[in-house]
Amino acid sequence: MELSPVDIVIFAPLAVVFGVLLFWFLQLLFIESQKYLLSKIRAKHEPLCRFTNFIGILFQTICHALGYTVTRSGISHFSVNIHYGHVKPKKEKRGIFEWISNSFLFLGPFFIPSAVLLTSVYFFTGRSFFIPSPAADAFYTFSEQFIAFGTALHQFSVKFFNFLFTIDLFDPRHIGFILLLVFLGMGIRPSYIGEEKKKKVDMIYDLKNIQAHITSSPLYVALLFLLAYIFYYISLLLHGNWYVALFSIFGWISIIAIVSLLVAHFLILLIKITDTLPKWWALLPYSMLPLSYILIRIVFYFLPIENILFFSLLFMICISALTILILVKYKTNTFKTKT
Amino acid sequence: MDQNEPLQNEKIERVLSPHPLSFMRLQSLCLFLIIWGVLVGWLVNFSEYKTLLGSMEWYPILVWGGVLLLVGVIASLITIRWSVLILYLGVFLAGVGFMWSQNWVKDSGIFIPFYSIFISVAGFLLVEGYRRSHKYIISNLRIIFKGGIFTKRERTLRYDKITDIDAKQGILGQIFSFGTVIPISASGFGLGSDKTLAAGGVDVGIKNVRFLGLFGGGKEVQTPRARSYYELHGIYPYKEVKNLVENMVQNNVITPYQQKQVELQEEQKEVQKEQVDIQKQMRDLLKKQMVSNDESESEDENIKSV
Numbered sequence: 001m002e003l004s005p006v007d008i009v010i011f012a013p014l015a016v017v018f019g020v021l022l023f024w025f026l027q028l029l030f031i032e033s034q035k036y037l038l039s040k041i042r043a044k045h046e047p048l049c050r051f052t053n054f055i056g057i058l059f060q061t062i063c064h065a066l067g068y069t070v071t072r073s074g075i076s077h078f079s080v081n082i083h084y085g086h087v088k089p090k091k092e093k094r095g096i097f098e099w100i101s102n103s104f105l106f107l108g109p110f111f112i113p114s115a116v117l118l119t120s121v122y123f124f125t126g127r128s129f130f131i132p133s134p135a136a137d138a139f140y141t142f143s144e145q146f147i148a149f150g151t152a153l154h155q156f157s158v159k160f161f162n163f164l165f166t167i168d169l170f171d172p173r174h175i176g177f178i179l180l181l182v183f184l185g186m187g188i189r190p191s192y193i194g195e196e197k198k199k200k201v202d203m204i205y206d207l208k209n210i211q212a213h214i215t216s217s218p219l220y221v222a223l224l225f226l227l228a229y230i231f232y233y234i235s236l237l238l239h240g241n242w243y244v245a246l247f248s249i250f251g252w253i254s255i256i257a258i259v260s261l262l263v264a265h266f267l268i269l270l271i272k273i274t275d276t277l278p279k280w281w282a283l284l285p286y287s288m289l290p291l292s293y294i295l296i297r298i299v300f301y302f303l304p305i306e307n308i309l310f311f312s313l314l315f316m317i318c319i320s321a322l323t324i325l326i327l328v329k330y331k332t333n334t335f336k337t338k339t
Numbered sequence: 340m341d342q343n344e345p346l347q348n349e350k351i352e353r354v355l356s357p358h359p360l361s362f363m364r365l366q367s368l369c370l371f372l373i374i375w376g377v378l379v380g381w382l383v384n385f386s387e388y389k390t391l392l393g394s395m396e397w398y399p400i401l402v403w404g405g406v407l408l409l410v411g412v413i414a415s416l417i418t419i420r421w422s423v424l425i426l427y428l429g430v431f432l433a434g435v436g437f438m439w440s441q442n443w444v445k446d447s448g449i450f451i452p453f454y455s456i457f458i459s460v461a462g463f464l465l466v467e468g469y470r471r472s473h474k475y476i477i478s479n480l481r482i483i484f485k486g487g488i489f490t491k492r493e494r495t496l497r498y499d500k501i502t503d504i505d506a507k508q509g510i511l512g513q514i515f516s517f518g519t520v521i522p523i524s525a526s527g528f529g530l531g532s533d534k535t536l537a538a539g540g541v542d543v544g545i546k547n548v549r550f551l552g553l554f555g556g557g558k559e560v561q562t563p564r565a566r567s568y569y570e571l572h573g574i575y576p577y578k579e580v581k582n583l584v585e586n587m588v589q590n591n592v593i594t595p596y597q598q599k600q601v602e603l604q605e606e607q608k609e610v611q612k613e614q615v616d617i618q619k620q621m622r623d624l625l626k627k628q629m630v631s632n633d634e635s636e637s638e639d640e641n642i643k644s645v
Contacts, residue, residue, distance in 0.1 A: 050514045082513040170385070172378050 007141045013232040015145035016247035019153075023254035027110060028206070030261040031189045037268045044275055054082045055187025056109065061085030063108025067101030099213075099220045106210050111250065113184040114257035118249075120177055121256065125159045140236065145244065152248035157255055164259070166309040169293055169316075178263075185264030188257050273324055276332045285324050292319040346480060352583060353477040357470050358517035361573020365469075368423065369462035371410060372430065376455020379403045383448030392448070399447045400438070404431045430458055475571050477583060482522065486568035494569050498591035500524050505563030506581050518577035520584055521563045521570040531564025 042049045061080045064087040068075055074090030089101070167174045214221050228243075235243040274282040293316040300308045345351065360366075383392045383399045392398045411427035434454050437443075443450050468488060476483040484494040501522045508518035523529035567573075574580045 047514045047516075054510060054514065082510070170381075172381055 004141070008236075011142040012140060012145045013229050013243070015142045016149045016244060017228070019146060019149045020247050020250045020254070023251055023258070024110065027188075027254050027257050027261070030258055030265070034186075034261055034264060034268065035189065037265065037272065041268060041272050041275065045271060048271070050082045052186040054080070055113075055183065056189045057082070057085045059113050059187055060105065060109045061087055063112050064101065064105040066108065066112075067104025070104065071097040071101050073097065073101065096217075096220055096223075099217050102213055106206075106213050109189065110257070111253050113188045114253045114260065117180060117184055117256045117260060118253055120180060121160060121163070124173075124177065125163045148241070148244045149248060149251065152244060153251045153255065156248075156252050160255065160259070165313065166307075167313065168309050169290075169312075170297065181260050181263050182267060185260035185262075188261060270324075273328065277327055278331055281327055281331050284327060285320055288320045288323045289316060292316045345478065348480070350479045351476060352479060352587075353475075353580065355475040355477070355571065355574050355580065357473050357567065357573035358512075358515060358575045359467075359470065360511055360515055361517055361519075362466050362470050362567075363511055364418070365466045366463065368414075368426065369459040369466065372407075372427075372455050372462065373459035375403070375406060375410075376452045376459070379455075380448060380452030383451075396445045396447065399451060400435060400444070403447075403451050404435070407431050434458075473567060473572065475574065477580070477587070479587065482571070482584070484569055484571075492568045494528075496522055496524060496528075498588045501588050503529075503563075504581075504585060504588065505529070506577075508577055512573070512577065515575070516577055517573045517575040518581070519570055519572050520574065520577075520581050521565055522584065522588075523563060529563055529565045529570065530561055532559050532561050 038049050038052060058080050061078070064085070065075050065078055068087060068089045071093055073093045075087060076090045077086065077088035079086045093101075167178065169175060169178075231246070232243045235241065270285060274285055277284075293312055296312045296315040297308075300312060305311065379399060379402060382388055382402070392402065407427045408424070408431065411424035414423040415421050434451070437454070438447060438450055472486045472488045474485040476485070481495050481497045484492075484496070486492050502525050503523040505521040505523060506518060507521075512518045521529045571580065571584070
């Protein structure tokens, strides 16, 4: 295959950037959907919504503080509550330093919580952090860069999902991971659901903030791209895979964030469905989750089969889903028609 | 005072109890016990470290007790209360004593989780009992703080005696809408102090001759603090109750401007009283005059007729 110099020099570095943007946008959509679901259960579950707000704001404030620390502005004041966070720098820096600290504020909340999750995933699936080597697969063009990025993400996803589907709920470390996944999944969002809907704070609002941030200083954005290109050329000249590796990390972070948001979605949906059930019946789906898991693990202890962990999880999910369906059918009016 | 024994003109506005999560500090002690106990059980029986921990029968007990006491020391240093360490030490010693007396040391991997669950459940029940022993009554005249599991305590605070109100709401309180309101009285009831002390020692000398010098310093900061029986601890809904108390205090406190107005009104009353007296005197005089006029007229008529 003939290699085009324009492709290698100009377009190839952009492949991974587009890849990361694509995943980030997916993450944004999931965040928006989660916010919609949360707003639906807000009336009955005000504390839960406040809790999710707090996690989101906490991470946003930490990111802002991190921005000031990185730019060596220092922190003179740091406070967080369930409605807002406030960070004040010791020295008010202008120009690129201000821009960097604002970048942390706007973009950090999307990546920092999932970066925490990625760190914890490393302890469970350490060997899944795979980066394709250029010696094996020469990636110099846009499409090859994209394939390399995709391969890194695919390898990671296979290991990550493999781990997720074989989670042992009798292992306290795995329980801790699940709790962290749900806990952070609730808070991977920069904006929050207010007590009163005064201003529409949604995905468009977040995007507008980011757009304003970028357009306010196009020079810094250009500088950032220039740095990325330089880094890519160095990687290319030294036959290294650092450029893809760096952006793959952002891809992994986005995958983890999406999974975490999905798990949080299931939890919110469960809450939403049980809200429609009569008081004591609403407890049944929650108790079915641990009970069915314990039951099947006892059964598998006496009748061992292959992939016990996977089938135990599957059984737990199926039984719980079935219980919910039966309860919804017989205890609510959802599936009933007028006679 | 009982709720059904109000004072004259007293109206009960609210009867409150602390929120179930307001004693989270105490509940978290039990929570840690349960989590660590179960974790030790898992480590000894199911984890990859089970052979290591099972090699000596005292290893699980040492690991369990070591972490328990370490957390006790850390928690005591943070909260400046040695009671946490003493509590964990008590739990540990009682557990070891029981295992030793029953000859269950070799089965510590099974005993520890069950013992931890039992102690934690008992702890949760105690905390719940302690919480339920609190009762705060807010009336239009005063706040009554009642409580005590065995010893009954009661504090009555009239609104005009409240000089300051301290209110605080932690993250859990913000999430579940509860918080603590400490009314501080003129006598300083509701105030505590944070003390920091630093001390250093010098030991110099050789062989048998040694000099020892000690130097140190301290700092004290006054801070609103009271026992949960003497403050509105973990009340729900926080904002409404806080506003209610503040309004009650405001309604019962006479500001200098209002005091001047009252004085002026009293002066006006006296002037009005004097005016009324003068008017009364004038009226009496007029009456007398009228009576005397009537008498003189009748005398004249008599003379004419004669």
